[in-house]
Amino acid sequence: MEELPLEQVRTLLAAVDEGTFDAAAAALHVTPSAVSQRVKALEQRTGRVLLMRTKPVRPTESGEVVVRFARQLARLERDARAELGIADDRGPARLPIAVNADSLATWFLPALARVPQDPPICFELHREDETHTTALLREGKVMAAVTSSPDPVAGCTVRRLGLARYLPVADPGFAGRHLTGPLERDLREAPVIVFDRRDDLQDAFVRSLTGDGTGASRVRHHIPTSEGYCDAVVAGLGWGLVPEPQAVPLLRSGALTLLAPDRPFDVPLFWQQWKLDSPALAVAAAAIAEAAAEALLTPG
Structure with missing residues (x-):
C-alpha cells in the first residue's frame, strides 16, 4: 500500500x-x-x-x-511543537479519556487533580460503561480508557488498576417487603435498579448466587447516573449493587441494609492507552495508577 x-x-x-x-x-x-x-x-x-x-x-x-x-x-x-518551544495556537493539550460512571463518582476525579498542570492539560471525559469503554479506543475517540477488559485494543497497552468493590444493598423497608426469604430466590423477583439497558452487574451478581444462569427481576428501574442510582436504592425503588465508598456511610447511618454480608461483588478495572510517547498521556497515566492503587482493592 x-x-x-x-x-x-x-x-x-x-x-x-x-x-x-x-x-x-x-x-x-x-x-x-x-x-x-x-x-x-x-x-x-x-x-x-x-x-x-x-x-x-x-x-x-x-x-x-x-x-x-x-x-x-x-x-x-x-x-x-511543545518540546521545540514552538507556539501552538490550538490552545492547551487535550486528553480524551473514557471512564465508567462509578469510577467518575468515586476515585477518578481526585486522580485527575493530581496530574501536573504545567503545561496545562484539558481533560475531555467520555462516560461509558466499563465493559464498553474499549469501543471508544477502537474508534479513536479517546486516547485512554478505564475498562474491565484485560485484552488490549490494537495499538494500546494495558495495566491492571485494581478491583472496584460493589455491595448488594437495599432500603431496610424495601428489604422487609421484598427480601424475606432465600436471597437467591427473592432477588430474581424483587424490583432492581440498573444503570442502563447494557448494565449487567446486578444480573451477574444474581447468577453468582443461583448458579443457574437466571438473572435479576424484569421489574427494573433504569437510573443512568451513579449518584442517582444510589439515591434510587436509598429511596426504596429497588435493590442494587452500590460502590463500596458510596454504600459504607449509608450502611453506617442505617439508610441502607447489606443483603449478603459475605458476598461482595468485585469488578476488575484496567487502564488502556495508546502506545504513544506523549508526555501529557504519561503524566496522567501515572497519576491515575497511583490514585487507583490507593482507592481500589488489590486482587488476592
Whole structure:
C-alpha cells in the first residue's frame, strides 16, 4: 500500500469530527468538493471504504484505523511543537479519556487533580460503561480508557488498576417487603435498579448466587447516573449493587441494609492507552495508577 498523505488523513479526521463534508470544508477552509475528493483519494490508496456517507458521516472499521492514526499524528505533532518551544495556537493539550460512571463518582476525579498542570492539560471525559469503554479506543475517540477488559485494543497497552468493590444493598423497608426469604430466590423477583439497558452487574451478581444462569427481576428501574442510582436504592425503588465508598456511610447511618454480608461483588478495572510517547498521556497515566492503587482493592 502506498503511503498515506497527511492532507488526506487530516481531511478524513475533520469529516468524522465535524459530521459532514460541508462542515469539514469550513473547518479546513477548503470547498466541500475538495473534502470529497481527498476522502475518495484516500479510499483508493487504501483499497477500502473508510466513511459511511450518512448524516453524520461515520467511519467504517477500516476508517476507524485511519482516524486513530490521524489523532495519534495530531498528538505527536503537538508534543513535538511543545518540546521545540514552538507556539501552538490550538490552545492547551487535550486528553480524551473514557471512564465508567462509578469510577467518575468515586476515585477518578481526585486522580485527575493530581496530574501536573504545567503545561496545562484539558481533560475531555467520555462516560461509558466499563465493559464498553474499549469501543471508544477502537474508534479513536479517546486516547485512554478505564475498562474491565484485560485484552488490549490494537495499538494500546494495558495495566491492571485494581478491583472496584460493589455491595448488594437495599432500603431496610424495601428489604422487609421484598427480601424475606432465600436471597437467591427473592432477588430474581424483587424490583432492581440498573444503570442502563447494557448494565449487567446486578444480573451477574444474581447468577453468582443461583448458579443457574437466571438473572435479576424484569421489574427494573433504569437510573443512568451513579449518584442517582444510589439515591434510587436509598429511596426504596429497588435493590442494587452500590460502590463500596458510596454504600459504607449509608450502611453506617442505617439508610441502607447489606443483603449478603459475605458476598461482595468485585469488578476488575484496567487502564488502556495508546502506545504513544506523549508526555501529557504519561503524566496522567501515572497519576491515575497511583490514585487507583490507593482507592481500589488489590486482587488476592
